[in-house]
Amino acid sequence: MSVTHLHLSADALYPFDARGIAKRFRHAAIFGALDALRAGETMRFVNDHDPLPLLDQLSQRYGEGVEISYRARDPGQIVIDFIKK
Numbered sequence: 001m002s003v004t005h006l007h008l009s010a011d012a013l014y015p016f017d018a019r020g021i022a023k024r025f026r027h028a029a030i031f032g033a034l035d036a037l038r039a040g041e042t043m044r045f046v047n048d049h050d051p052l053p054l055l056d057q058l059s060q061r062y063g064e065g066v067e068i069s070y071r072a073r074d075p076g077q078i079v080i081d082f083i084k085k
Helices: 023-036 052-065
Strands: 013-017 042-047 066-074 077-084
Touching (some): 023 042, 023 052
Parallel strands (some): 013 042
Antiparallel strands (some): 066 077
């Protein structure tokens, strides 16, 4: 059985809570989720720490193709919007 990701709206917001994903799989899961986005769609990323190494990797992989916008930067609660361009 295959699962189809429906893109219902170009400005859709998709939540991604990294806290529930094993650390060794997180970056691959995040890249996969970002690759699935279409232009104008946003992945709202939630984590328990500021993922600075990940942000560097995203910058190298996507360059200007993904906008990074912090929504919350509280201890234990980081929320970042990744917007596909």
